[in-house]
Each structure stands twice: as structure tokens, then as C-alpha cells.
Amino acid sequence: MSRKALIYLGFFAVLVVAFYFVVRDWIVRSDTISLVRPFSFTTQDGQEFTNKDVAGKVYVAEYFFTTCPGICPTMNNNMRKVYDKFRDRPGFMIVSHTCDPERDSVQQLKHYSDSMKVDTRKWVFLTGRKDSLYTTARVSYTIDDPANNLRSIDDDFLHTQFWALVNGNGEVKRVYDGLKEDEIREMEKDIEKLLKKQGG
Numbered sequence: 001m002s003r004k005a006l007i008y009l010g011f012f013a014v015l016v017v018a019f020y021f022v023v024r025d026w027i028v029r030s031d032t033i034s035l036v037r038p039f040s041f042t043t044q045d046g047q048e049f050t051n052k053d054v055a056g057k058v059y060v061a062e063y064f065f066t067t068c069p070g071i072c073p074t075m076n077n078n079m080r081k082v083y084d085k086f087r088d089r090p091g092f093m094i095v096s097h098t099c100d101p102e103r104d105s106v107q108q109l110k111h112y113s114d115s116m117k118v119d120t121r122k123w124v125f126l127t128g129r130k131d132s133l134y135t136t137a138r139v140s141y142t143i144d145d146p147a148n149n150l151r152s153i154d155d156d157f158l159h160t161q162f163w164a165l166v167n168g169n170g171e172v173k174r175v176y177d178g179l180k181e182d183e184i185r186e187m188e189k190d191i192e193k194l195l196k197k198q199g200g
Contacts (some may be wrong), residue, residue, distance in 0.1 A: 036140040036170040039158065041128035044109035049126055056168040058194045060187070061091040061141050063133075063160055064176060065100035066112045071161050075178040079123075079163075080116070085188060087122050091168070091195050094123040097137065099158040101127045134158050141166075143175055166191055168198045 005033045033106060040050045062079060064072040079094060082159040084200035104112075109125040116123070127133075141164035163178045166186055176183040 013163060018081075020059050031035070031173060032171040033164075033175065034140060034142045034172045036166055037136070039132065039140070041126040041133070042106060042118060044106060044125040046106045046114045049124060051170065054093060054095065054166070055170070056090055056091070056198070057093050058191060058198065059095050059166050060191070061095045061097065061164045061166060062162075063097050063099045063137050063143065063158060065098050066104050066108055067100070068159075071179060075161055076116070078178055078181075078184055080118075082184065082188060082191075083118055083123050086191060086195075087119060089195055092122070092191065092199055095126065096123065097126045097128075097133050099133065099137070099160075101130050101133060124158070134167065141172055141175075165194070167194050 006069065014194055038051050040048060043049045060079070060082065062075065064075060065070075074141050076096075079096075104127050106127060109127055111126050113123075134144075137158055137160070143162035143164050144158050144160045157187070161177055161179045163176050164172045165174050165176065167172060168170050173194070176187045178184065
């Protein structure tokens with residue numbers, strides 16, 4: 001075989017291998033809704049909490065506010081059942097963000113988390129800048145329509161019952177309605193699958 005033919009054959013082999021990895025990556029990610037962008041918020045204990053703190057973890061992200069008289073108490077009662085089921089699994093977390101950071105200070109979130117009587121190493125409550133919180137909800141977790149963002153962040157208010165399930169690679173795999181029992185049960189099955197897949 002001539003040198004030229006060998007070069008062409010080698011080039012073709014490289015293309016085939018590259019195509020394989022591109023297709024494999026596409027198949028793996030084809031069920032991914034979105035990717036969680038880097039973030040930095042503050043916990044109920046006044047500690048910084050970033051995307052690095054959930055790296056390698058399967059977690060559920062939600063938004064609520066402590067003074068909510070409507071859907072939030074029901075949502076978090078439902079989330080409590082998820083917490084009780086998976087709290088002993090080292091690879092799992094729940095991440096609750098406030099959608100009312102003006103009222104939900106660190107102290108207020110601490111009071112709320114104490115009233116829930118949960119291990120905040122497993123279920124963390126976050127506050128921070130309103131625009132950052134809302135962008136994370138809409139762009140990273142896709143649990144609210146970005147079109148809801150008004151011109152003034154002061155006039156904007158996010159109120160959603162949807163939860164995002166995120167794998168250890170920071171990929172949002174699915175969004176669920178936190179008020180619907182059947183969707184919550186389905187989420188629990190998906191959590192179990194992800195934990196087994198990641199050895200957690």
C-alpha cells in the first residue's frame with residue numbers, strides 16, 4: 001500500500017473514532033434538559049455554597065419562601081418525604097432556594113431550617129442576590145419561564161412548584177411538579193436510578 005493511501009486510511013480512521021465519541025456523547029446527553037451554571041449563594045448558617053458543593057451529588061433543586069401561605073408548605077411537606085427516604089444516602093442532597101431574599105435573610109432561613117428539624121448537610125437552604133437566584137431558576141434549572149423576567153428585578157417575583165433533578169455532572173435530567181404525588185413518586189424512582197448509576 002502506498003504512503004499516500006496509508007495517510008488517507010489513517011485520516012479516515014481518525015474521523016471514524018472522532019465521530020464515535022461525538023455520537024456517544026450526544027446519546028449520553030440527549031436526555032439532559034440543561035446544564036447548571038456556576039453559582040454562589042449563602043446557606044442558613046451564613047456559609048458560602050457553590051456548585052462545587054454539589055459536584056458528584058444527585059440533588060433536587062426547588063424554590064420557596066418562608067412566609068408563603070400558599071403552595072410552599074405543601075411542597076416542603078412533600079419534599080420532607082423525599083428527604084426522609086434518601087437522607088442516609090451519601091450521594092444525595094436537597095437544595096432549597098428562597099425566591100424572596102429580601103425577607104429570607106440568613107437568620108430567617110436558619111429559623112426555618114431549625115423548625116423543619118432536618119440535617120442541613122443533606123437539605124440546605126439558600127439565599128443570595130435576587131437576580132442571581134432567579135437566573136439560576138430559569139436558565140440552569142429551567143423550572144420557570146425566562147420570559148417571566150420583567151424589565152425591573154424589583155418588580156419580578158418567581159413562584160413555582162416545579163423541582164429539578166440534577167445528576168452528579170450538573171445536568172438537569174428532569175423537572176417535576178412538587179404538588180403532584182404521582183410525579184414525586186416518579187422522581188424518587190429516578191433518584192434511585194441516578195444514585196445507583198453513580199454508586200451513591
